[in-house]
C-alpha cells in the first residue's frame with residue numbers, strides 16, 4: 001500500500017476548496033497551506049498547532065457539508081451529492097463475520113475518489129455492498145444514491161440507476177458473446193430510459209467507437225465474455241462495459257492490478273475520456289501509478305472496515321467532451 005507519506009504534499013489552487021471539509025474532533029489530520037500551490041499534510045496535531053500559517057482541519061471519515069442544491073430563484077450551479085454513505089456496517093452473509101464497521105463517505109457529482117488501505121481492510125467488500133452483492137448483508141447505516149435509498153434496490157436496479165462496478169476478478173460467461181452480452185445490457189438501460197432498443201447494426205456502430213476508446217480489437221466482440229481473456233484483457237473489457245453502459249458512479253476495484261505499463265495507460269486514459277462534469281468515480285487501488293493517470297480529488301484510507309483518514313488531492317477539472 002502506498003503510505004500516507006505519498007500524500008504529504010498535495011497541490012491545490014486555493015485554500016478555499018478546503019473549507020468545504022468540516023472540522024472534526026477525532027480521527028483527524030491537518031492540511032496547511034505552505035506555499036501558493038501546495039498544501040501539506042502534517043502528521044501530528046502538535047505539529048499543526050505549532051504551524052503559524054493557514055491551518056485547515058479535515059475530518060477523516062470524510063463528512064462533507066451538503067451543498068445547497070437550490071438557490072432563491074430555484075436555479076443553482078452547486079454540485080449535487082451523488083452518493084452519501086452514513087455509518088454503513090455489513091457482515092458476510094454466510095459466516096456472520098462483521099467486515100464493514102461504520103463507513104462514512106460523500107461523493108459529489110463529478111468527483112473522483114480513491115480508497116486505499118491494507119489487504120483485508122474491507123475495500124472490496126465496501127464496493128460490493130454498494131452494488132448489492134449477495135455475499136454480504138447490511139447490518140446498519142444508510143446509503144443514498146441520487147436521492148434514493150440504494151439499499152432498497154435490487155442489484156439490477158442499482159445498475160439501471162447509474163451505478164457500475166468493475167470487479168477485481170471479472171467473471172467469465174461461457175457461451176455468451178461479448179457483443180450479445182453488451183447489447184442486451186445496453187438495451188436494458190435504454191428501455192429503462194424509454195429509448196428505443198438498438199438493433200445489431202446500430203449497436204455495432206455504437207460499440208465500435210467505444211472499442212477505440214479502450215484500444216481493443218473488434219475480435220473481442222465475438223469471443224465469449226472474458227473466456228480465455230488474459231488478466232489485462234479482462235480489465236480492458238470491464239472498462240469497455242463501462243464505456244458502453246455509461247454510469248453516474250463507476251466503482252473501479254483494482255483495475256490496475258495485473259496491467260502492464262501500456263495497458264494501465266490505456267485503461268486510465270479511457271476512464272478519463274468517459275468522464276463528464278457530472279460523472280463520478282470511486283476507485284480502489286494499492287498503487288500511486290493509477291492515481292497519476294486518473295487523478296482523484298480525495299484519497300481515503302480504509303482500516304478495519306472504516307475510512308479512517310481522508311486527504312484532499314489536486315483538484316481536477318473534468319473534460320467537457322464525451323463520445324456521445
Ligand SMILES: Nc1ncnc2c1ncn2[C@@H]1O[C@H](COP(=O)(O)OP(=O)(O)OP(=O)(O)O)[C@@H](O)[C@H]1O
Pocket residue numbers: 092099117118119120121122123124125126135
Ligand atoms: N465472501 C467472503 N467470504 C469470506 N470472507 C470474506 C468474503 N468477502 C470478504 N471476506 C473477508 O473480509 C475481509 C475484507 O476483504 P476485502 O476483500 O473487502 O478486503 P480488501 O481491503 O479489498 O483487500 P485487498 O486489498 O486484499 O483486495 C477479508 O478478511 C476477507 O477475507
